[in-house]
Amino acid sequence: MASISLISQLKLRRTVNNFDVVSGGINCIYENIGTEKEYTTQSTSFKGVFQNPNKVSTDSSRGMIINDTTSFLIFAYGPSVFRFSYSGQIAGITLAGQTTRIYMCQLNTDTFLLDRFGNRFYAIDSLGISTEILQLKAILDDIGSVAVRGCAVLNGIVYIQAESGEIYNSAVENISSWSALDFISSESLPDKPVYIDSINNSIVSFNTNSIEFFNDNANPTGSPLVARQDVIGGIGGINSDCYVKNGNSIYFVGSEFKERRSLSVYVLENFTVTKISTYSIDLFLGSFIDPSMSGYYDRGRFFVSLLGKREDSNNNNLIFDAKNGMWTVQDNDSIRPIIESNSSRQMTYDGDIKFVDTAINPTNINSSLILENTNFGTNKFKRIKKLSINSLPSVDDFHINVEASSNGIKKFERKFNINGNKDTKNSQRLGRFKTIQFRIDFGSIIGNDLSASVNQYVELKSLEIDF
Secondary structure: OEEEEOOOOOEEEEOOOOEEEEEEEEOEEEEOOOOOOOEEEEOOOEEEEEOOOOOOOOOOEEEEEEOOOOOOEEEEEOOEEEEOEEEEEOOOOOOOOOOOOOEEEEEOOEEEEEEOOOOEEEEEOOOOOEEEOHHHHHHHHHOOOOEOEOOEEEOOEEEEEEOOOEEEEEEOOEEEEEEEEEEEEOOOOOOOEEEEEEEOOEEEEEEOOEEEEEEEOOOOOOOOEEEOOOOEEOEEEOOOEOEEEEOOEEEEEEEEHHHOOOOEEEEEEOOEEEEOOOHHHHHHHOOEEEEEEEEEEEOOEEEEEEEEEEOOOOEEEEEEEOOOOEEEEEOOOOOOOOOOOOOOOEEEEOOEEEEEOOOOOOOOOEEEEEOOOEOOOOOOOEEEEEEEEEEEOOOOOOEEEEEEEOOOOOOOOEEEEEEOOOOOOOOEEEEEEOOEEEEEEEEOOEOOEHHHOOOOOOEEEEEEEEO
16 A cells, blocks of 8 residues: 655656646645645635726736835836726826836835836825936936836835946935935945845845845945945846845845856845755746746745746746745746735736635636656556545545556556545556556546536645555
8 A cells, every 4th residue: 555645846847849847736735745734735816806908918017016004006007007906097107118027115105116127216105196206317317327126125215226236225214305425335246236125124235146235324424324244145136027025035036156057046034045946947947038026925825936938938937835845837827927015915917906816715726736757666567456536625526637657757648537525536446567657637627527616625635556
């Protein structure tokens, strides 16, 4: 008797025009890993809240923030910025371009907006009235530079960084007041800045080959910042929208100097960088054109969404579960989440505002789990006398498709259906084999089996095999 865990780390391989999931979850979430209660279930669906009545194929969602003080939702789509909904366009703002990301941060009831490609900056007050910050634009124009990605707030002061290295700060509690003399330069190493944010009560500057930190020293003139000495050298970020913050953690795509030919995913925590991507994820990243990253909460924990378009024009969404360190693939319609900033449950996609659907019953989410090829510890021929799935719930009737491959990876020449009801589930037999791989399809609707459309989360615990 053998019991196979239904938790599988994502492994990918390159095909002629695509990438293939060798093993791992597709639209899956893993729970309670490493315990007797571990199981696999469906990923989250997303429900639309504000539908965009004026979608344009050349435009896209560009940014979102929820002000924690006012609870106001502000979001950017195409060249415009909106408040609450698409009927609340904010006057006085015309963004450069139509698709590039817009960065925002909040200071009390005000919102700071950075349009780096237009080198323009705006203050939006609690009434939704915008004011262009011409002082800041003039400062960067005078030094012949533009802002890098990101903005940060620390101790009542807003910070941005120029591509030439200067970190400028606003006046205290006033996002509209800036001075050309109020700056500090990030220049520990001869590289270029690409992103700025805050972490652990410090300002952090991501550069192409280093990461620098600055503390608030309350200097009476010039910049209030002072550079810390714990510079992280030999690793840096990339000049793309591949940064997402969650509390005192920043997830980003970057590369180590000694491995400059390849990209990886890292997390910065407690002033330390840790690599979180696997070899096959790195291989996958290498084919992305202009990757982007965002994050969202689901079921009490944080997920990182990494989106990339490849040369074959296919979009791919890789999902990292920050709690258990597992990667999965997402291939449903929630392919392009854009910025969840200060709220734990909001995303945008293709111009529509969407929320993570936290209802007990998921909507139309079909999931797949591909297990690694195994020989059960011996190269001898074997036969499976009985195969079943240990699953919950045990009340409603739902079906699980199981495919088995004994003639190579992902051949899947044997297919059968198992009733997932705990009280009535049937078992299956399989002929002789040396190695075998299983694929399990489950979720709301399996094929044309409408009886399975009970729209409930199922818990797949293990694959039970009797030889």
